[in-house]
Amino acid sequence: MPVKIIDGKRIAKKIKAELKNEVLNLKKKGVIPELAVILVGENPSSKIYVKNKEKACQEIGIISKVYTFGKNVVQKDILSLIFRLNRDKKINGILVQLPLPKKFDTKRIINMIDPEKDVDCFHPENVGRLFLGFPRFFPCTPAGIMEILSRNNLKIAGKNMVIVGRSNVVGKPLAVMATNADATVTLAHSKTKKLKEKCLWADILVSATGKIGLIKADMVKQGAIVIDVGINYNKSGKLTGDVDFERVKRKAMAITPVPGGVGPMTIAMLLKNTIKAAKDNI
């Protein structure tokens, strides 16, 4: 059977069309979902991400407001803004674009966000709820991966999932979500020994490490599903994932490319969370 190259862009487009409908229905009830995005400093990637989020909101009818601070802002001012947005009944979602410049206490800033408006699902209360099995939101990238799998009818229950990378944003929450969905998850990371051996256990292999070419063909079981969460730029400045795509695709049953795989899903899931927050608030 030929490998299935998963078109994340197409799935994301479909989801956005569904969400656009939901927004229309909400508008009929007099509710317009509204997302506040806080951008601090001059990180060029952050600026692009924020731009893309704004654009995606516009596409489907969510109001987005971007609050921009120069890198010389004091932390108290960011906290005051969040305090104000928490109290603003029209605002359904609040997100702080990460990473923040080093001098800020990211934990403290994120923890300040009202958990009911924490559409990134980074607040400890929301992370705890996810973990305990009564989620309020799902974190966007892991949710995008789960959505890619389910919309391609790729079942994970009873399967071995190996996740490489233990970040709080992707690896760890995905491990919890996949475990809750009955996969048997192995969470590998930079201190894992014999990584190849572990990757070969995987029916579903997910890499989220930021290391170009980490996942080579001899680390992939014949017929595995390979999900590449890497966002890396190679020497020529080209966007590329963690997986040696050209070689691995010959062994995989299905694979996500970079770009155009998991990436487009993340923003779609952010929109979904924002709409959920608006609905919960009715």
Add this chain to the structure above:
Amino acid sequence: MPVKIIDGKRIAKKIKAELKNEVLNLKKKGVIPELAVILVGENPSSKIYVKNKEKACQEIGIISKVYTFGKNVVQKDILSLIFRLNRDKKINGILVQLPLPKKFDTKRIINMIDPEKDVDCFHPENVGRLFLGFPRFFPCTPAGIMEILSRNNLKIAGKNMVIVGRSNVVGKPLAVMATNADATVTLAHSKTKKLKEKCLWADILVSATGKIGLIKADMVKQGAIVIDVGINYNKSGKLTGDVDFERVKRKAMAITPVPGGVGPMTIAMLLKNTIKAAKDNI
């Protein structure tokens, strides 16, 4: 090398002696740690657990107060008590003995506890903090397991840990704690296929399933460390673990017995959390 039978009772005793000293030092500062335990209904095991916790507190100088409700109490009264205990500055720790009789909303009751007094580490905020890597408390049984390993100088960094059982109380939080401590963790459960194959991956095998004799000798790698978290009663009413102890001990490098392995550690960790709460409150 002969197998090491890990004496959890002895380790717990040593920890309690250390904690007793800490309590003495706190008393010199005018602080006496105080734990409130809420017991609802007539579950005989719960009654024994509460009794044991009370006794352990007395042993090391922590004040413990047990609040007992008959099974006909209304939920509002439990919530009101927690509200009052949350505000009581003398109370450092609050725990609700689980399981509650079915008619109560356990989630709602646990979520009512002030996270700073949640010495069981069951509140979503504390679970989230543990997950994200800035823990306030460690949940007692997983913390007991980590302590058993470290006090026996059994390193877990870079090792394969396989945990069987994905409960919110043991399996899932232990997976997080061991991952944060650089183990490569596989979390298996009732929907895992080829369990034997997974168990054979383990340098450290932890079973927390409540199934007598689930872990047999042919599921254990020669020289593995085996941690048995099972608390089961066999047909003759004898307390027994998940592991076929007599046969498995011939293959293991180290093994915890039941009783006398992980069990005694759990209460020791509860005392530790209560003292931590008292210190944080100074």
